[in-house]
Amino acid sequence: MKMLVVVDREQYSEVAAQEAAGLAVNTWADVVLCGLQERGDALDEGLAAAVIAYRQKFVGEDSPYGTGEAGGLRPAGNGRWELAAEGAAARKRLQAEVRAGGFRETVLRLVEEKQIDLVILGAGGEDVPQWGGDPHLPRKIAAAAPCSVLVVKKEPRASQTVTCCLDHDQVSQESLELVTQFVTLRQAVLEIVGLAGAKGLQDKVEKAMNAILRYYTRQGVQARVRVVVAEELASFAAQAAEHGLVALWYGKQSLFKKVFSVDRLEQLVASAGHSVLVLK
Amino acid sequence: MKTLLYLEESLPASIALRFVDQQARMLGMAVQPFHVEEPDKKLQAGTGWVRRSWERGVIGAGLEEVLRLLKTEKVDLPGAGQPRVVVGDRDAEVLEELQYTMYDQYAEGYLNTARTEDFIDFLAQRRFQKMSVPVLVAKNLVPAERVVLLIGDGVDVERLLPAFLRLYGKVLAELELTVLCYRFQEKEQLAFLDRQEGGGLFDRVEAMLAEAGGAEGEYLVVQGSPESMAIYLQEHGLVATTFPTRRGPRMELLAQLANPLWLCK
Numbered sequence: 001m002k003m004l005v006v007v008d009r010e011q012y013s014e015v016a017a018q019e020a021a022g023l024a025v026n027t028w029a030d031v032v033l034c035g036l037q038e039r040g041d042a043l044d045e046g047l048a049a050a051v052i053a054y055r056q057k058f059v060g061e062d063s064p065y066g067t068g069e070a071g072g073l074r075p076a077g078n079g080r081w082e083l084a085a086e087g088a089a090a091r092k093r094l095q096a097e098v099r100a101g102g103f104r105e106t107v108l109r110l111v112e113e114k115q116i117d118l119v120i121l122g123a124g125g126e127d128v129p130q131w132g133g134d135p136h137l138p139r140k141i142a143a144a145a146p147c148s149v150l151v152v153k154k155e156p157r158a159s160q161t162v163t164c165c166l167d168h169d170q171v172s173q174e175s176l177e178l179v180t181q182f183v184t185l186r187q188a189v190l191e192i193v194g195l196a197g198a199k200g201l202q203d204k205v206e207k208a209m210n211a212i213l214r215y216y217t218r219q220g221v222q223a224r225v226r227v228v229v230a231e232e233l234a235s236f237a238a239q240a241a242e243h244g245l246v247a248l249w250y251g252k253q254s255l256f257k258k259v260f261s262v263d264r265l266e267q268l269v270a271s272a273g274h275s276v277l278v279l280k
Numbered sequence: 281m282k283t284l285l286y287l288e289e290s291l292p293a294s295i296a297l298r299f300v301d302q303q304a305r306m307l308g309m310a311v312q313p314f315h316v317e318e319p320d321k322k323l324q325a326g327t328g329w330v331r332r333s334w335e336r337g338v339i340g341a342g343l344e345e346v347l348r349l350l351k352t353e354k355v356d357l358p359g360a361g362q363p364r365v366v367v368g369d370r371d372a373e374v375l376e377e378l379q380y381t382m383y384d385q386y387a388e389g390y391l392n393t394a395r396t397e398d399f400i401d402f403l404a405q406r407r408f409q410k411m412s413v414p415v416l417v418a419k420n421l422v423p424a425e426r427v428v429l430l431i432g433d434g435v436d437v438e439r440l441l442p443a444f445l446r447l448y449g450k451v452l453a454e455l456e457l458t459v460l461c462y463r464f465q466e467k468e469q470l471a472f473l474d475r476q477e478g479g480g481l482f483d484r485v486e487a488m489l490a491e492a493g494g495a496e497g498e499y500l501v502v503q504g505s506p507e508s509m510a511i512y513l514q515e516h517g518l519v520a521t522t523f524p525t526r527r528g529p530r531m532e533l534l535a536q537l538a539n540p541l542w543l544c545k
Contacts, residue, residue: 160511189514191538194391201391210291217298217421224420224514224538225291226392236394242468243511 001029001178002114006107006121006141008036008131009050016122016152017054019275023120027181028064030093032114036107038132040079040100047098048073048081055083055096066090073098103137104144111145117174119149123269139269142278148178149278151269161244162188164279165233167195169208171249175279176215179247182277183221188244190216190223195230234268241274249279281309281447283416284383286374287346287363288315292389294353296418299540300387301355303416303424303518306451309384310359313350314377316370317342339365371406378411384447385542387416392538399535400527403543408523414443414544415523422539425454426517429497431481432461433530435522441488443544444520449492457497458516459485462509464529470504470512477501510536518542 005020007013017033024031035051037044051073058065073081079100099106111119123138124130131137138151162183183190194201194209209225216223228236237246248268269276285300287293304311317338342365350357366373378386390402402408408415429444431437448455461478465471475482478501489497502509506529513519516539523543524531534541 160514206291206391210294213291213295213421222422222515224392225295226394226538228394232394239507 001027001117001174001181003027003029003031004107004110004114004116004119005031005033005054006036006119007033007051007054009044009047010122010124010128010130012122012124012128012130012152013050014054014122015154016120017057019150019152020120021054021057023181023185024058024094025060025063025065026185028092029118031058031065031095032110032116033058033094033096034106034110035098036103036132037098037100038103043073043075043081043098051096051098052083055094058094064090064092065094070096103131103134104140107137107141108144111147117147118178119145119147120152121149122152124153142269142276146280148175148280150275151278152275154274160188161191161240162186162247163191163193163237163240163244164247164249165193165195165228165237166205166208166212166249167197167230168249169204171208171212172280175249176212178277178279180216180219180221182245182247186244190221191240192216192223192225193236194225194227195233196227197230201227237268237276238274245275245277247277247279281307281384282359282382283309283311283385283387284374284377284381284413285311285313285357286315286386286388287313287349289345289349290389292391292418293349294389295421296387296389296416297349297353297355297357299418299421299424300416301357302421304358306424306454307447308358308450309447311357312381312383313346313357313360313363314374315342315346315363315365316373317365317367318370319367335367338367342367371410374407375410378413383413385414385416386411387418389418392419394536396527396532396535400531403524412545414447414542416518417541417543419540420538422515422517424517425451426456426458428458428460428513428516428519428539429485430460430462430519430521430530430533431485432463432478433528435530437481437485437488440520440522440544441485444542445488445492452489452493456517457489459497459499460513461501462530462533463501463503464506464532465503466505467503468505468508470502470508473501473503475499475501506533506536509533510538514538520544 003024035047037047052070055070059067071084074084076082081098083096121138142149192209192212194205213223240246346363482499519539520542523545
C-alpha cells in the first residue's frame with residue numbers, strides 16, 4: 001500500500017500524522033509525508049520543522065521506516081524540498097517533502113504521480129484557520145481523489161467499531177483490504193451498513209453486503225450487517241463515530257450520485273465532528 | 281431436537297443459515313430448511329390438474345432457490361433432509377408446518393435497522409405472534425457458544441430458564457454465559473451496578489442453572505441507553521429472553537442489538 005500524508009503547521013495535522021503513523025507501521029505501507037505551502041519562492045521553515053517532527057512519529061526501533069534522525073530539507077527544484085536522509089535500516093520507504101502550489105492540485109498530482117492508495121489529512125473545527133485559508137480542502141480531496149481518503153478530525157481513541165456504509169455494488173479489493181487493516185489495528189468489530197433509498201435496500205446492494213460479509217468471515221474478521229435509510233446517514237454516522245471510525249464506500253456506480261451526491265458527501269465530511277474514511 | 285429454518289435467497293436468510301448451522305452442530309440438533317412461495321394472486325391458475333401442475337412449477341422454482349443458497353454458502357446442515365417448499369401464505373404455511381411436525385425452535389433471518397418500529401413490525405407478523413415454539417431471530421453471525429440471558433423488565437425466569445435449558449441444558453459447560461439484568465436510562469454512559477441490584481432474580485437463575493448441571497456465569501446489572509448497551513453486547517453472542525409483548529425498554533434494546541435473538545414464548 002502507498003500512503004500519502006498531507007500536512008500543514010496546524011495542530012490537526014499533528015493528529016493526522018499520529019493516526020497515519022500508527023496505520024503505516026502496522027501495514028508496512030510506503031509513505032509519502034508532504035507538507036503544503038502556497039508560495040514557491042522560499043521554504044516555510046516552520047512547516048519544514050513540522051514535517052521533520054511528524055516524520056519522527058513513523059520511525060523507531062521496531063519501525064519498518066528505521067531509526068535515524070532526519071537531516072534538513074533540501075531544494076529539489078520546481079517548488080519542492082526533499083529530506084536528504086532515509087532512516088537507518090529502513091525496510092520500507094518514508095519520503096518526506098514540502099511542495100509549493102495550489103493545495104488541491106498539488107495533492108491530486110501527488111496521488112497520480114506516486115500511485116497512492118490512501119490519502120490521510122487532518123481537519124480542524126470551524127473556528128480554526130485551515131489549509132492556507134481553504135477549510136474545504138479535506139472534503140474537496142475526499143470527493144475528487146481517485147483513491148481512498150481518511151479525513152482525521154479527532155485524536156483516535158480506543159474504538160470498538162469500524163462502520164462501513166455501502167450504497168452500491170462496486171467495491172474494490174484495495175478498499176476491502178484497507179478496512180481489514182483498520183479493523184485489525186483498532187481490534188474493532190466491523191459493521192457493514194447498507195444504505196437504503198426511498199424504495200428500500202437495492203437487491204444489488206444486499207448481494208454486495210453478503211459478498212463482503214462472506215469475504216470478511218473467511219478472513220476471520222468479525223463482521224455484522226445493518227441497514228440505514230440514506231436520509232438518516234448523517235445522524236447515524238455521528239452516533240457511530242462515538243464508538244469508532246465511520247467509512248463510506250464511494251464508487252462510480254454509487255447511489256450517492258442520486259441520493260447522496262458529491263455535494264452531500266462533501267457536506268458529511270465537512271460537517272461531521274469525527275473522522276471519516278472515504279473508500280474508493 | 282429439531283429446528284425449522286426459513287430460507288430464501290437473501291442476506292438475512294444467508295446469515296440465519298450460517299448461524300443455525302453452528303448452533304445445531306453444538307446442540308446436536310437437526311435442521312429442516314423451509315421455504316414458502318407466495319405467488320401473486322393474479323397469477324394463480326385454475327383448479328384441478330391445471331393448478332397442480334402450476335404449483336409443481338412454482339415449488340420447483342422455490343426449491344431451486346433454496347438449493348442455490350445452500351450451495352453458495354457451502355453449508356451441509358446437520359440432519360437436514362430435502363428442503364420443504366410449499367405454495368401459499370407465509371404466515372399460514374409456517375404455522376401449519378409447526379403445528380403438524382414437532383419442532384423445538386423456529387429460525388429466521390432479520391436485517392437489522394436503526395429503527396425500533398421496523399423490529400416491532402417484524403415481530404408483529406402473525407407467524408411470530410401465534411407460534412408456541414421459541415423464535416431464533418438471526419441478525420448476525422456470532423460464536424454460538426456465547427450466550428446472554430437477558431432478564432428483568434417483566435421477563436418471567438420461570439418460563440425462560442426451563443425453555444432455554446431444554447435446548448442448551450446438555451451443553452451448559454461449553455457456554456460462555458452472561459446473565460444480564462438491563463435497566464433503561466437515557467444516559468449514554470453505561471453504569472455497572474452492584475449484583476444485589478438484580479434482587480432475587482439472579483439467585484433464582486443461578487439455582488436453576490446449578491440444578492441443570494451448573495454454568496459458571498457472569499452476572500451483570502447494567503444501566504444505560506439501548507444504543508450503548510447494544511455496543512457493549514456486540515461481542516457477546518446469542519441473547520436469550522422471553523418474547524416481548526409490549527413496547528418498553530427491553531423491546532428498544534432487542535431492536536438495537538446486533539446479536540442474534542432467541543425469544544421463548
